[in-house]
Amino acid sequence: MNWHRYASPANFKRLSDRLMPWTAGGAAVFLAIGVWTGLFASPADYQQGETVRIMYVHVPAAWMSMFVYANLAVAGAAALVWRHPLAEVAGRAIAPVGAAFTFLCLVTGSLWGKPMWGTWWVWDARLTSVLILFFVYLAYMALNSAFDEPERGARASAVLALVGAINLPIIKFSVDWWNTLHQPASITRLDAPAVDPSMLVPLFAMAVGFTFFFLAVALVRIRAELLERRLEALRHARVAGSTIVERA
Amino acid sequence: MAAFLDMGGYAAFVWPAWILSAVVVASIAMTSVRRLKSLERELAEVENGRGERP
Numbered sequence: 001m002n003w004h005r006y007a008s009p010a011n012f013k014r015l016s017d018r019l020m021p022w023t024a025g026g027a028a029v030f031l032a033i034g035v036w037t038g039l040f041a042s043p044a045d046y047q048q049g050e051t052v053r054i055m056y057v058h059v060p061a062a063w064m065s066m067f068v069y070a071n072l073a074v075a076g077a078a079a080l081v082w083r084h085p086l087a088e089v090a091g092r093a094i095a096p097v098g099a100a101f102t103f104l105c106l107v108t109g110s111l112w113g114k115p116m117w118g119t120w121w122v123w124d125a126r127l128t129s130v131l132i133l134f135f136v137y138l139a140y141m142a143l144n145s146a147f148d149e150p151e152r153g154a155r156a157s158a159v160l161a162l163v164g165a166i167n168l169p170i171i172k173f174s175v176d177w178w179n180t181l182h183q184p185a186s187i188t189r190l191d192a193p194a195v196d197p198s199m200l201v202p203l204f205a206m207a208v209g210f211t212f213f214f215l216a217v218a219l220v221r222i223r224a225e226l227l228e229r230r231l232e233a234l235r236h237a238r239v240a241g242s243t244i245v246e247r248a
Numbered sequence: 249m250a251a252f253l254d255m256g257g258y259a260a261f262v263w264p265a266w267i268l269s270a271v272v273v274a275s276i277a278m279t280s281v282r283r284l285k286s287l288e289r290e291l292a293e294v295e296n297g298r299g300e301r302p
Contacts (some may be wrong), residue, residue, distance in 0.1 A: 031273075040252075040264070050256035057269040090302050108265040115261050191278060220280045227287040234294050 012086065016219040023216035030209030034060075037201035045199075051115050052199065055224060059187075060106040060207040061101050064214060065133060068098030069161075073168075074138065074163035076120055079154055085221070087156035090228065091161060092144050093221035097214060099137035105130060117181055125174035126182035129167060136164040150229065
């Protein structure tokens with residue numbers, strides 16, 4: 001299969017060269033604002049005290065864990081429907097980033113839970129469904145590299161990504177459907193957010209910064225995957241070529 | 249400064265959360281860029297006909 005033509009590493013390189021300064025720059029600027037406002041220029045909570053500052057890494061990491069997974073599912077669908085090699089490569093490139101954000105969400109949540117709830121962990125619907133999301137990421141990564149031909153791994157893991165997408169609404173609505181120790185949504189509500197503006201600034205700055213960071217890293221990682229496949233193809237061609245020469 | 253570092257007595261929870269986040273984000277960025285660079289080098293070698301590294 002001549003996938004080079006479709007994925008066109010040269011075209012992608014041009015695109016990513018053009019986007020890189022904006023995505024990396026955006027990440028640097030917004031994360032700097034987020035760190036400054038989150039650690040210094042925002043008040044302590046009247047109930048939670050200084051632990052509220054954990055929110056500025058925990059909540060954006062949680063949003064990213066789901067946003068990256070949504071991207072993974074879309075890439076999986078594109079890989080299955082159009083067999084677009086760029087979609088296959090994108091899924092493989094972003095899955096570890098999503099897993100890392102989910103890991104951060106779980107650990108920072110635990111660090112927040114201990115002082116505020118009195119426990120590191122509880123098997124409630126929100127925490128459990130996010131833990132499952134983490135395992136789905138790991139399963140995706142394992143399945144993706146479990147085959148000798150990268151195409152087969154890409155297709156198998158794409159199916160897993162689509163099936164696993166059922167977990168996204170479960171995570172989102174878990175706090176409404178079940179009685180959870182985890183609080184319900186306080187930002188994405190129909191009425192105004194139940195968080196003071198002084199705390200919304202660091203929260204959104206970190207979330208936007210994480211998003212730009214994800215885009216920049218995704219560009220780098222997709223480029224690396226494309227190079228890796230090209231390298232593989234060249235080596236195969238070279239081995240095949242030298243065999244012919246030896247036979248002649 | 250000491251009061252800031254103390255985080256109202258919650259230093260043991262707030263700082264690990266932020267530091268771990270910084271470490272994870274920085275290491276994703278570093279490993280991703282490093283892998284791209286090394287693949288670019290490798291590909292250049294193969295394409296220039298110098299073949300595989302021993």
